């Protein structure tokens with residue numbers, strides 16, 4: 373029974389990893405196009421980034437992007453940890469630590485994006 | 496089963512042993528490796544972006560200093576990163592479809608199909624991104 377619950381959780385987790393991965397195709401595609409081709413620079417400069425974040429739609433795009441990409445990466449790392457031969461207890465502890473890192477990262481990312489969106493480009 | 500048990504005992508180092516494990520294993524190992532590389536880069540990216548708060552002059556100076564690096568090595572790393580991302584994305588779509596029960600019996604064909612499409616897109620991306628190297632510096 374416990375084993376069954378674990379299997380169910382494991383497969384839900386893999387399913388979420390797959391769905392977030394597919395979303396990332398869209399987000400990364402748009403991001404790579406905008407930041408490396410449309411900005412006409414090998415990397416985005418200050419003014420291009422600030423101008424983009426002044427648009428609330430782009431701000432929302434980036435916030436969702438950060439939530440999804442960080443989730444996918446950290447959850448993927450958790451899958452890898454689950455696949456090692458360390459003890460179940462260590463796996464659980466690392467899982468909790470990764471969850472905390474995820475939450476801290478997205479809070480930090482949100483604050484950073486909101487602060488940057490409020491900056492002005494000097495003339 | 497016996498193989499799997501042996502691998503459990505060997506631990507993480509067993510992942511890096513490719514000998515006679517076939518395309519499926521290579522695809523799996525590189526998917527794992529590429530995922531870790533992109534995750535590492537993601538945090539590097541967040542760190543660089545944090546410098547936006549330090550203002551235009553500082554941010555632009557930092558971006559300038561890290562775009563090319565010594566002997567353009569950072570630029571070369573950027574191309575490697577793009578390769579890793581496109582590889583992971585293409586294989587990831589195949590794995591995601593599998594998760595929804597699609598393409599379970601055509602692993603190899605789908606792997607090559609998606610990777611070829613991704614490498615063509617990567618070529619286009621690199622070509623267009625390269626047009627702007629040096630512009631504005």
Ligand code: HEM
Nearest residue numbers: 393396397445448449451527530533534584587588590591
């Ligand atoms: C480009 C779009 C992407 C797609 C379609 C995608 C898809 C996937 C899928 C389906 C898996 C699960 C593999 C499995 O269950 O065996 C996965 C694993 C993973 N992904 Fe992604 N991914 C993408 C982007 C990313 C990015 C940007 C990162 C880093 C932030 C990342 C990091 C990882 C990691 C660390 C794993 C775990 C590898 C493992 O379990 O062996 N992926 N990806």
